[in-house]
Amino acid sequence: MKLEEMNSKIGEIIKKLTLEEKVKMIHGDALFYSGDVERLSIPAVNMSDGPMGVRQEFPKASWLPVGNSDDFVTYCPSNSAIAATWNKDLAYEAGIVMGQEARGRGKDVILGPGINIKRVPANGRNFEYMSEDPYLISQLVVPLINGIQESDVAACVKHFALNNQETERLWVNVEIDERALREIYLPGFEAAVKDGKTESLMGAYNLFRGKHCCEDKSLLKDILRDEWGYDGTIISDWGAVHDTKAAAESPLDIEMSVTYDFDDYKLANPLIEAVKKGGAKEKDIDEKVRHILLMMFRLKMIGALAGERKAGCYNTPEHRSKVKEVADESFVLLKNDDKRLPLSDKNVKELLVIGDNAERLHSSGGGSAEIKALYEISPLMGIKSHLGGNTKVTYKRGYYVSPKEESQESWQEKSTDENLDQSAVVNARKQVSDEIRKKRDELRDEAVKAAAHFKDVILVVGLNHDYDVEGFDRDDITLPYEQDQLIEEVLKVNPDTVIVVMAGNAVSMGKWKDKAKAILWQWYCGMEGGNSLADIIFGKINPSGKLPESMPYKMEDCGALAIGEYPGRPLNDEEKKRMNAHITEEYKDGIYVGYRYYEKYNVPVQYCFGHGLSYTSFEYSNISVDLDETVIKNAKDKYFDGDEIILDEKIKNDIAANVFCSVKNTGEYFGKEIIEIYVGKNDSHVDRPIKELKGFKKAALEAGRECRASIELPLMAFSYYNKEKRAFVAETGKYQIYVGKSLQDIVKVCEIEI
Numbered sequence: 050m051k052l053e054e055m056n057s058k059i060g061e062i063i064k065k066l067t068l069e070e071k072v073k074m075i076h077g078d079a080l081f082y083s084g085d086v087e088r089l090s091i092p093a094v095n096m097s098d099g100p101m102g103v104r105q106e107f108p109k110a111s112w113l114p115v116g117n118s119d120d121f122v123t124y125c126p127s128n129s130a131i132a133a134t135w136n137k138d139l140a141y142e143a144g145i146v147m148g149q150e151a152r153g154r155g156k157d158v159i160l161g162p163g164i165n166i167k168r169v170p171a172n173g174r175n176f177e178y179m180s181e182d183p184y185l186i187s188q189l190v191v192p193l194i195n196g197i198q199e200s201d202v203a204a205c206v207k208h209f210a211l212n213n214q215e216t217e218r219l220w221v222n223v224e225i226d227e228r229a230l231r232e233i234y235l236p237g238f239e240a241a242v243k244d245g246k247t248e249s250l251m252g253a254y255n256l257f258r259g260k261h262c263c264e265d266k267s268l269l270k271d272i273l274r275d276e277w278g279y280d281g282t283i284i285s286d287w288g289a290v291h292d293t294k295a296a297a298e299s300p301l302d303i304e305m306s307v308t309y310d311f312d313d314y315k316l317a318n319p320l321i322e323a324v325k326k327g328g329a330k331e332k333d334i335d336e337k338v339r340h341i342l343l344m345m346f347r348l349k350m351i352g353a354l355a356g357e358r359k360a361g362c363y364n365t366p367e368h369r370s371k372v373k374e375v376a377d378e379s380f381v382l383l384k385n386d387d388k389r390l391p392l393s394d395k396n397v398k399e400l401l402v403i404g405d406n407a408e409r410l411h412s413s414g415g416g417s418a419e420i421k422a423l424y425e426i427s428p429l430m431g432i433k434s435h436l437g438g439n440t441k442v443t444y445k446r447g448y449y450v451s452p453k454e455e456s457q458e459s460w461q462e463k464s465t466d467e468n469l470d471q472s473a474v475v476n477a478r479k480q481v482s483d484e485i486r487k488k489r490d491e492l493r494d495e496a497v498k499a500a501a502h503f504k505d506v507i508l509v510v511g512l513n514h515d516y517d518v519e520g521f522d523r524d525d526i527t528l529p530y531e532q533d534q535l536i537e538e539v540l541k542v543n544p545d546t547v548i549v550v551m552a553g554n555a556v557s558m559g560k561w562k563d564k565a566k567a568i569l570w571q572w573y574c575g576m577e578g579g580n581s582l583a584d585i586i587f588g589k590i591n592p593s594g595k596l597p598e599s600m601p602y603k604m605e606d607c608g609a610l611a612i613g614e615y616p617g618r619p620l621n622d623e624e625k626k627r628m629n630a631h632i633t634e635e636y637k638d639g640i641y642v643g644y645r646y647y648e649k650y651n652v653p654v655q656y657c658f659g660h661g662l663s664y665t666s667f668e669y670s671n672i673s674v675d676l677d678e679t680v681i682k683n684a685k686d687k688y689f690d691g692d693e694i695i696l697d698e699k700i701k702n703d704i705a706a707n708v709f710c711s712v713k714n715t716g717e718y719f720g721k722e723i724i725e726i727y728v729g730k731n732d733s734h735v736d737r738p739i740k741e742l743k744g745f746k747k748a749a750l751e752a753g754r755e756c757r758a759s760i761e762l763p764l765m766a767f768s769y770y771n772k773e774k775r776a777f778v779a780e781t782g783k784y785q786i787y788v789g790k791s792l793q794d795i796v797k798v799c800e801i802e803i
């Protein structure tokens with residue numbers, strides 16, 4: 050159906066709706082539904098988390114799950130894992146799985162993907178997010194959304210915007226320079242809206258320049274609606290709306306929350322009252338209803354095409370094999386001295402596996418990303434299943450994880466409370482009684498003793514969802530549970546030990562990384578994670594992921610802490626009242642987030658952005674860059690402003706240069722290589738990062754084979770955001786094009802002139 054036709058039908062429907070019916074549609078009428086209007090056959094919008102699969106069912110008004118046996122699902126790799134594949138086709142496939150499963154479970158909206166920038170490694174939700182780099186996010190979020198929305202289900206890209214920490218997430222005000230906003234924090238969302246055509250988007254909890262995001266017009270109206278032309282549905286984060294009038298006047302469409310008093314939500318009865326008293330306008334409500342109906346038409350929830358809406362499916366063998374493919378490519382081989390990996394699986398008589406994470410299942414944790422996985426293959430299970438019954442696999446836990454107190458309440462019920470410090474998560478982290486210490490010592494001694502007697506030892510360490518968790522940041526990036534000591538002692542008695550770090554967020558490996566021969570990084574990568582791990586360890590799959598984020602030595606090294614502000618400073622009483630916030634934070638780190646900071650300020654990192662090894666080797670040759678003079682001339686002729694080209698919508702995606710690079714697989718294994726292209730301008734008249742990712746390609750090559758890759762660079766690849774001109778611009782002059790295997794492993798630098 051054409052947009053005009055939909056709009057005219059929507060206009061007719063709005064005329065028939067009463068004020069009460071309209072208001073019913075724009076707020077939660079259950080924890081995961083908006084209100085329906087039976088009289089006019091308008092259904093409720095049925096939503097579900099989230100980023101790693103479709104969450105279990107909840108009753109209308111309780112955060113204790115229904116407990117059905119039919120809501121187990123395919124556990125998909127987290128967004129960090131998807132990002133580490135640097136593979137757009139796989140992002141699309143992951144989206145297909147999520148969309149089909151969501152639709153198969155009867156959902157209209159799946160509350161993901163989460164694409165906030167990983168500004169601080171402290172952020173408890175980094176595992177749900179993709180990267181510290183806006184370009185990588187933009188490239189992967191689009192196919193992910195396309196995959197989801199194939200099934201007539203809306204993606205809900207979250208959290209718009211600047212929700213970069215969990216500390217005081219509802220009450221932190223973010224002050225940020227316009228350039229950093231445009232260059233770092235918005236591009237992913239802009240791509241999701243303009244290229245991904247996301248049908249819905251979630252407004253964040255935090256404040257932006259003094260206003261709560263869901264009530265803020267500069268973000269939601271000026272940028273999202275007016276500048277980007279977004280006509281999809283804007284849904285609030287659960288409990289992110291505080292004021293009836295402000296929310297009514299803002300472009301927010303649906304208010305959701307965590308409490309059960311649905312009629313008292315800000316956009317419920319209080320709004321009806323306000324309209325009646327002249328404090329809010331019905332035409333603002335009409336706008337919200339219009340967006341919701343438009344989404345319903347597009348998803349074929351209503352209208353003539355409703356009979357053709359896709360039905361979806363869940364827990365299919367195809368879904369399981371797709372999530373395995375994504376998981377396979379998400380592992381990052383950080384180190385592999387002496388070709389320690391892969392291990393041979395032929396005639397292995399015995400093997401030792403150590404580590405709580407070898408056995409732990411993670412799918413049911415993390416906050417709203419939790420799911421009821423149909424199954425989850427742990428590392429230990431994957432390894433045992435791979436080797437089979439002729440190999441004796443011994444397991445030692447190695448470190449002790451303090452259990453959380455069982456609670457009859459859901460964390461989410463309390464998630465908008467102003468003081469969360471007494472939660473089970475935080476209490477479990479703080480526990481270090483004598484008894485716990487004793488247990489840790491015992492487990493460590495046992496593991497170290499065993500390690501001395503085995504040839505092959507696999508030690509699986511890392512974080513779990515007591516640390517990679519919604520609602521709480523980490524205090525530092527040290528491995529918890531005294532794992533450093535365990536790793537050091539195991540390496541001392543068995544230097545060949547293979548270390549697997551399983552986490553969704555950077556951890557410090559500084560104490561032992563130089564002593565280990567092989568370090569393999571595993572994300573929370575779905576139900577098949579253990580099988581993928583085994584396939585990689587024993588060489589059936591060659592690792593091909595690269596880091597979508599830098600791995601600093603310590604938390605204080607990152608730009609946000611070193612030159613910025615984190616986690617914010619207390620507001621004075623007047624400000625607190627005026628803004629309805631607790632703390633404020635100036636992003637003084639500006640554009641210097643992640644590698645942009647480490648590189649510019651010469652801060653060494655454990656492993657750099659884009660790093661990832663393979664069992665085979667790749668040789669790059671014949672690297673060159675071709676400029677498209679016609680595109681540049683056209684841009685200069687028409688959009689030149691003094692000394693810069695204004696990157697108008699009409700030209701910004703025009704391809705200005707093509708980078709060519711031959712890549713040969715010079716090793717013995719089939720493998721995949723990610724060719725990374727960075728752009729820098731070392732004589733820029735503005736402050737710029739040394740270089741920034743602007744292109745990449747993943748090539749698959751049999752041993753001995755070669756291919757010629759070509760990577761396009763649009764005009765935008767040369768841009769920075771000019772605040773005065775309120776536009777992305779490209780300076781004229783020389784640029785450096787870096788072609789490499791990672792940020793730091795640059796094979797060739799080509800210079801071009803624009």
Ligand code: BGC
Nearest residue numbers: 098099160207286287417464
């Ligand atoms: C989270 C959202 C989530 C929502 C619904 C909130 O706590 O921030 O990401 O979609 O809950 O569960």
